[in-house]
Amino acid sequence: MTEISHSKGSRKDCVAALLARHWKSVRAYTSLCAAGAASESRLQTCAAQSFLAEVIHYAHPPVVRPHLLRAVRVAAEAGVDGDDVVLDAALHDAIRSRRSGIQPDRRLAERAFRALPAVTQTLLWHLHVEREDIATVAVLIGLPEVTAAAEAARSRGLLLQRCLEIHAEEAPYPECSRYSRLLLASLNRPVSGDVNTHISRCWHCRTAVQQFDHSDTMLPSLLAQAVLGWGAQDYLRVRWSVRPAPAAAARGRHRPPEAATRGRHRR
Numbered sequence: 699m700t701e702i703s704h705s706k707g708s709r710k711d712c713v714a715a716l717l718a719r720h721w722k723s724v725r726a727y728t729s730l731c732a733a734g735a736a737s738e739s740r741l742q743t744c745a746a747q748s749f750l751a752e753v754i755h756y757a758h759p760p761v762v763r764p765h766l767l768r769a770v771r772v773a774a775e776a777g778v779d780g781d782d783v784v785l786d787a788a789l790h791d792a793i794r795s796r797r798s799g800i801q802p803d804r805r806l807a808e809r810a811f812r813a814l815p816a817v818t819q820t821l822l823w824h825l826h827v828e829r830e831d832i833a834t835v836a837v838l839i840g841l842p843e844v845t846a847a848a849e850a851a852r853s854r855g856l857l858l859q860r861c862l863e864i865h866a867e868e869a870p871y872p873e874c875s876r877y878s879r880l881l882l883a884s885l886n887r888p889v890s891g892d893v894n895t896h897i898s899r900c901w902h903c904r905t906a907v908q909q910f911d912h913s914d915t916m917l918p919s920l921l922a923q924a925v926l927g928w929g930a931q932d933y934l935r936v937r938w939s940v941r942p943a944p945a946a947a948a949r950g951r952h953r954p955p956e957a958a959t960r961g962r963h964r965r
């Protein structure tokens with residue numbers, strides 16, 4: 699079951715209802731990407747057209763929210779040299795210097811996320827990035843809340859499994875695959891000197907370790923960076939400003955994105 703297959707009515711009505719449901723998020727991201735209401739509106743239109751084309755032409759329609767947000771950034775990149783859209787200056791500079799897309803050290807997570815079933819992607823995105831509760835997300839995917847909760851409990855494991863598989867598939871050296879589980883373990887405990895030496899020398903493994911960290915603190919940023927590219931942290935900040943922290947955050951397991959990424963580059 700996906701959000702699109704679960705939707706009722708004609709395709710036209712279905713698309714209209716889905717766009718209405720996700721429009722606040724699209725507006726939040728376009729307000730970051732564009733300078734001025736006219737340019738924001740232009741990016742929103744491009745995102746809606748991209749979504750409509752995907753729904754009409756492909757057998758496996760996209761996961762709605764991530765697709766729409768990604769389409770905004772792609773539209774901004776396409777319009778950087780045109781007269782129709784005035785972009786945020788930082789985004790403009792990032793596009794010109796080829797830094798607006800998914801950064802190399804987040805491509806493993808990007809591939810892993812996109813390879814997951816649509817239900818899993820929807821749960822991960824809406825629970826951890828948008829901070830919606832399980833009852834709300836269950837309605838999106840048309841599952842009973844208890845079933846959605848069970849799927850949500852499996853979702854981080856599925857993401858991690860895919861990350862480990864892709865890390866092994868793309869390993870540049872034989873020892874990268876051998877060390878895969880030890881790299882994961884290094885997040886929680888000291889590992890042998892051989893593994894640390896390898897991490898210090900191997901960019902593939904060093905960046906994989908960062909992308910294996912799916913803790914409450916890191917997962918929202920990782921997903922946003924793996925889907926949006928430019929503006930991920932600002933998108934989280936804007937969305938979380940109108941969203942009460944979930945129960946986990948109240949127990950101190952969440953940190954705001956600014957704290958989670960202190961000392962890192964703006965993404």
Ligand SMILES: [Zn+2]
Nearest residue numbers: 874900902903
């Ligand atoms: Zn390696």
